[in-house]
Amino acid sequence: MPLGFRIRSALSAGSSEKITAYALVIPALIILAFFYFIPILATTAFSFTDYSLVNPWGWVGLENYEEVFSSEQFRVAMINTVIFTVGTVVPSIAIGLITAALLETKIRFKWLFRLALYAPALTSLVTASMVWIWAYDYQLGLVNQALTFVGISGPNWLNDPKSAMPALIIMSIWRSFGFCMLVYVAALQGVSKELYEAAELDGANWWRKFIDITIPSLRPITFFLAVTVTVSAFQAFDAIFVMTKGGPNSTTTTVVHQIYRNGFEFGRMGYASAMALVLFWLLVAISAINAIGFRRKPRR
Amino acid sequence: MTKRRDFLKYSGATLASLPIISAFGVSSAFADTGTLSIYSNLTGSKQAAADALYAAFEAANPGVKIEVTVFGDVASSHTKLQSAIAAGVVPDVVINHYYLAPVYARGGHLFELSDDVLAANELDLSQLDPRFVPSGEYDGKRISLPMFASSRTLMYNSTALAEVGLDASVPPQNWEELRAWAKALTKRDGDTLVRAGLALNVPPGEYGENLFALLLWGAGGAILSDDAKTAAFNSDAGRAALEFWHSLIHVDKVYDIGFTGPGGNNSFLSQSAALTYGLNPIAMFSARDGIEFGSLPIPGKDGGAVSMSDPFSYYVMRNGKNTDMALKFIAFASAMEPQVDFCAATYSLPALKAAQSAPEIASLTQLTPFVDALDIARPLPLTPHYTAIWEAISRHIEEGLSNKKALDVALADAETEVNRILSR
Numbered sequence: 247m248p249l250g251f252r253i254r255s256a257l258s259a260g261s262s263e264k265i266t267a268y269a270l271v272i273p274a275l276i277i278l279a280f281f282y283f284i285p286i287l288a289t290t291a292f293s294f295t296d297y298s299l300v301n302p303w304g305w306v307g308l309e310n311y312e313e314v315f316s317s318e319q320f321r322v323a324m325i326n327t328v329i330f331t332v333g334t335v336v337p338s339i340a341i342g343l344i345t346a347a348l349l350e351t352k353i354r355f356k357w358l359f360r361l362a363l364y365a366p367a368l369t370s371l372v373t374a375s376m377v378w379i380w381a382y383d384y385q386l387g388l389v390n391q392a393l394t395f396v397g398i399s400g401p402n403w404l405n406d407p408k409s410a411m412p413a414l415i416i417m418s419i420w421r422s423f424g425f426c427m428l429v430y431v432a433a434l435q436g437v438s439k440e441l442y443e444a445a446e447l448d449g450a451n452w453w454r455k456f457i458d459i460t461i462p463s464l465r466p467i468t469f470f471l472a473v474t475v476t477v478s479a480f481q482a483f484d485a486i487f488v489m490t491k492g493g494p495n496s497t498t499t500t501v502v503h504q505i506y507r508n509g510f511e512f513g514r515m516g517y518a519s520a521m522a523l524v525l526f527w528l529l530v531a532i533s534a535i536n537a538i539g540f541r542r543k544p545r546r
Numbered sequence: 547m548t549k550r551r552d553f554l555k556y557s558g559a560t561l562a563s564l565p566i567i568s569a570f571g572v573s574s575a576f577a578d579t580g581t582l583s584i585y586s587n588l589t590g591s592k593q594a595a596a597d598a599l600y601a602a603f604e605a606a607n608p609g610v611k612i613e614v615t616v617f618g619d620v621a622s623s624h625t626k627l628q629s630a631i632a633a634g635v636v637p638d639v640v641i642n643h644y645y646l647a648p649v650y651a652r653g654g655h656l657f658e659l660s661d662d663v664l665a666a667n668e669l670d671l672s673q674l675d676p677r678f679v680p681s682g683e684y685d686g687k688r689i690s691l692p693m694f695a696s697s698r699t700l701m702y703n704s705t706a707l708a709e710v711g712l713d714a715s716v717p718p719q720n721w722e723e724l725r726a727w728a729k730a731l732t733k734r735d736g737d738t739l740v741r742a743g744l745a746l747n748v749p750p751g752e753y754g755e756n757l758f759a760l761l762l763w764g765a766g767g768a769i770l771s772d773d774a775k776t777a778a779f780n781s782d783a784g785r786a787a788l789e790f791w792h793s794l795i796h797v798d799k800v801y802d803i804g805f806t807g808p809g810g811n812n813s814f815l816s817q818s819a820a821l822t823y824g825l826n827p828i829a830m831f832s833a834r835d836g837i838e839f840g841s842l843p844i845p846g847k848d849g850g851a852v853s854m855s856d857p858f859s860y861y862v863m864r865n866g867k868n869t870d871m872a873l874k875f876i877a878f879a880s881a882m883e884p885q886v887d888f889c890a891a892t893y894s895l896p897a898l899k900a901a902q903s904a905p906e907i908a909s910l911t912q913l914t915p916f917v918d919a920l921d922i923a924r925p926l927p928l929t930p931h932y933t934a935i936w937e938a939i940s941r942h943i944e945e946g947l948s949n950k951k952a953l954d955v956a957l958a959d960a961e962t963e964v965n966r967i968l969s970r
Contacts, residue, residue, distance in 0.1 A: 296970075299628040300653040319941075384806070399738075405804025407948065494804055495944050510625040512934040513649065 286526070292519035300513060310520035319496070319504060320521065326411065327500040331479040333415035334422055339471050341419065342426025343464070347456055349427070350434050360431065364424040371421070375488035378417045379404065382489075407495045414498055417485060422478070426471050433467040434460070469540035473533050480529055501525050579609035582871045583637040585630075586616050587623045588858070591830065595891040596641070603878050610871065620646070624933070631655050638866035639875060644681040644859040644925065645932045647690040652930040657862040657869055659688040667873040669880065674897050678857040681925045690859035691876060694885075694894035697919040698760060698854045699841035700724075701824035701832070703817060706731055706741065717842040720849050721764070721790050724821075728800040731820035742801035744794060745819035748944070749806075753936035756854055758943055759926055760823055761787035763854075764846035769939075770927045775968055779939070780961035786847060788946055788953045795947060803948055814839075825856070826916040830893035833912055841915035843922070853923035857897065895920065931967045938963040 293310055297303040314320050345363055349356055366374065381388045382403035390400030401409040441459045450458070461468075483502040486492060492499030492507070499507075501521060509518030588596045593616055600612040615637070617623035623642055627650070630636045636655070650656050657663075659682070664671055669691070671679060678692035700717070707714055710730045718724040724744070732743030748754035758779075759769060767783025770776065794800050807816025814822040815831050822828070823844055832839045843851035860879075862872045878884065885901040888894065893913050896902050902917060929935065939960045946956030 298653070299632040300650055300655060302653065402802075402804045405806065493944075495948050495950060496941060507937070510628060511621055512931075512937070513628065514934075 289519045289522055289526075292516050293523050295516040296514070297516040297519070298513040299510075299515060303516065306516065310517045311524075313517060314520050314524055319499070320501070322496050323499050323501045323504040326496075326498060327480055327482070327502075329411060330415060330418070330482055330498075330500060331476055333412075334418040334479040334482075335472065335475045337419045338422035338475055339426050339468065341423040342428075342471070343430050343461075343468075345423070345427045346430030346434060347460055349431060351452075360428070364428050366421045367424040367428075369421070371484040372488055374421060375417070375485045378413075378485075379489055382413055404490055405494055407497045410490050410494060410498045414482075414485060414489065417489075418479065418482065422475055426475065429467060429471060430464060433464050437463040465540060469536060472540075473536050476532060476536070477529055480525065480532075580868055580871060581611045581613055582639065582868055582875055583866070584612060584614045584639045584641060584875075585623060585627055585637045586614050586641040587620060587643070588641060589616065589618055592888075592892045592894070595888045598891075599879055599884050599888055602884060603875055606878065607874070612875075624649075634865070636863040636865050638863060638868045638872040640861040640863065641693060641858065642861070644690055644692070644857045645928060647682065647859065647861050648684045648928050648930040649932065650861065650863075651684050651687070651689040655864055656689045657864045657866070657872075659691060659862065663873065664688075667870075667877050669873070669877045673899060674880070675895075675899050675902070675920070677855060677920055677923070678897050681855070681857045681928070682859055684928050690861045691880070692857035692859050692897035693879065694889055694892075694897055695855050695857040695920070696825040696827065697856075697895060697916045697923045698756065698823050698825050698844060699915050699919050700844045701814060701822050701828060701839055701841050703814070703820045704838035704840055705817075706820035714840050714842065718845050720845050721847045724845050725790075725794065725798060725800075728794060728821060729798050732798075732800045734799070739799075739802050739805055740818075742805055742813055742819040742821075743798075744800045744821040745805065745813045746791060746794065746823065747801065747803070747805060747813065748940065753933075753940040754943065755926060755936045755940065756825075756856075757791075757823060758787065758939065760844055760852050760854060761791055763852045763924070764844065764850075765790075766847070770929065770964075770968075774927050774929045777935075777961040777964040777968070780957045783847075784957050785953065788943065788957065790847070792947055792953060796949070826893045826895065826913060829912045829916065833893075839912075841912070843915075843919065851919075851922050853919035855920060855923035855925050857925070858894075929968070931970070934967045935964045938967060 294305055294307060295303050296306050296310075349359055353359070380386075382390075384390060384400075384402040384405070387400075387403070389403065393400040403409050403413040437460065441463070442455055445455050445459060481502050482500050483506060486498055486500055486503050487506070490498040492503050502525070505518045505521045505525070508514045508521065584600075586593070586596060596614075600614060604610055604612055615626070617626060620643060623640075624646060627636070627640060631650070631653070640650075647656060659669075661671075674692060675695075678695050682688050682690035682692065702714060704714070712727060712730060718727050728743035730743065731741070732739075733741035746757050748757065762769060762779055762783055765783035765786040767781050767787065768778040771778050795803060801813075801819070805813060805818070807813045807818040812828065812831075813819035814824060814828060815835060815837070817837060824841070829839070829841065844853060846852055860876045862869060862876070866872055879888075880898055882898060882901055882904070885896045885898040886904045886906050889896040889901060890904075890906040890910065893910060893916075895913075895917055896904075896907060901907060907913065907917075926932075942951075942956045942960035942963070945951045946953045951959070
């Protein structure tokens with residue numbers, strides 16, 4: 247076969263593959279553009295205005311950003327968001343990993359445990375929040391009734407500034423860890439059984455194998471979960487809106503809750519956009535730091 | 547080619563004629579038929595009574611269909627209406643608290659209810675309670691009309707009063723006497739509050755504007771300056787109001803912050819509070835639940851009494867599709883029979899003066915103190931920044947009441963933030 251023909255054939259085959267690839271990617275890109283890129287660009291533009299849904303508006307330059315960085319409410323909301331995120335992410339991943347590892351041991355009715363533990367993740371967050379409001383009720387709630395049973399006088403969970411955030415975190419962990427567990431269960435199928443067998447020959451117990459084989463093998467999955475659960479926790483809104491409305495004493499207001507309030511309750515979409523942009527870039531930074539951290543090779 | 551040219555020609559002509567058609571008033575041409583779209587913030591018994599009102603209007607106007615969107619709280623309705631305005635798809639009528647109207651009026655989204663418009667639609671302003679009507683006036687224009695109102699009284703649980711030997715016929719005349727009542731009525735089991743003597747709690751998500759305003763007014767203060775351009779609450783009256791409130795919680799311990807009835811319900815309705823600054827719907831629920839209760843005037847700091855009126859109002863949207871029908875509906879709903887029916891079913895105070903003395907309303911003896919309170923009641927000041935300023939005031943006051951900051955600092959911080967908001 248002449249060389250020229252072969253090159254043309256190869257190019258033609260390559261072009262065809264490229265066209266197919268573009269054809270497959272373009273619909274997703276269009277959706278992304280409409281629902282992500284354009285809104286991000288619009289939000290960026292709005293953040294330099296005093297845009298309101300109902301009033302005339304104009305450019306204000308960096309005023310909104312100056313207000314964001316000097317606002318006491320934003321500072322409080324950011325601290326609350328970080329507390330909520332750390333309080334949710336670390337236990338959710340840890341509990342998810344431990345339950346996944348336990349479900350990999352030889353126990354009966356594995357499917358039932360998996361289903362029961364994953365069920366909270368499938369529940370509507372608003373519905374779950376309503377149930378938890380009842381569970382946290384000071385006088386009649388399940389939580390305080392249970393605590394009373396063991397001789398502890400429970401707090402006024404959602405109305406006490408000291409207990410409102412822990413109450414939300416507990417609810418958030420309850421809802422998040424099932425997802426982590428499910429991902430870990432899937433990932434554990436890919437961990438080489440030979441490693442465990444070799445460790446057993448060396449006399450390693452369950453805990454040693456968990457620390458030295460399971461955790462390092464699941465490093466990429468842990469990174470994935472750290473990013474997704476962190477991003478999700480940073481965007482917490484529904485449960486807060488339903489359960490505490492950011493109170494008492496602003497102890498549960500988060501950045502997204504403040505974005506909502508400023509944008510819709512106070513008619514300050516421009517300022518809310520600036521807050522949203524700050525949160526967006528913060529999440530990008532956190533994801534990048536996580537990525538760098540997880541790419542570093544573990545110490546031997 | 548010809549077909550394409552014809553299509554473009556006729557499409558162009560149609561589009562060009564749209565402004566002319568609308569200038570002659572498409573809506574008025576179809577005023578007696580069509581759909582009337584309403585956004586309503588009426589829930590519970592009020593929603594049921596409003597449904598009866600809508601049905602009566604539809605029956606009186608065959609060919610008219612009312613489409614209602616109901617919202618469970620002020621924040622949701624506010625969010626939805628703003629989004630509707632931004633999207634250009636607004637309802638014809640909004641039924642909501644009077645104080646949100648300026649938010650929309652500022653951007654020119656409300657239809658001005660001028661004297662001429664009212665006269666043309668047989669809406670006689672002189673028939674409405676003059677104590678409610680000013681709540682619909684903002685920036686020299688009438689932007690809403692009252693549907694009904696509520697007022698505030700000092701509600702007491704008769705059983706609790708009898709238990710501690712207090713006589714409702716000798717009510718507290720000032721704050722110190724109110725404090726003595728509240729202390730006597732408070733019941734604790736160790737540190738656990740069993741019954742609040744006086745519950746002044748702010749439910750989650752609410753601003754607490756009613757409580758602070760009543761205390762502030764009781765001490766002779768004002769929330770905003772007369773022109774509503776600056777904060778006026780950082781005053782001796784403001785400090786007295788906060789100190790009284792703070793001492794009730796921390797010194798007299800007549801209630802705990804966050805205290806509610808079982809299931810998070812209103813503490814007065816669950817009989818977990820003996821006194822409260824209640825409004826007429828609480829009277830309705832108390833009567834329904836068989837609670838023995840009564841209402842007294844809310845005493846001021848050194849005597850006198852205070853109350854607050856909160857008219858629920860109609861706003862007509864400027865870009866609504868059926869403005870004429872909207873006005874016709876308001877005129878219908880403001881007549882004697884619908885007013886009496888709605889207010890008797892919901893323990894509301896009718897906006898129509900004549901309806902206030904109708905036998906159906908007068909026979910609701912537990913409503914009478916709320917009607918009487920209207921003589922001393924005043925509304926909160928109108929401002930297009932209502933939600934933002936009350937969130938700021940409430941947040942700082944809450945921090946003061948829970949000892950996160952000194953009361954003076956709380957007032958000063960609130961003043962600074964409110965003035966910044968009002969300057970926008």
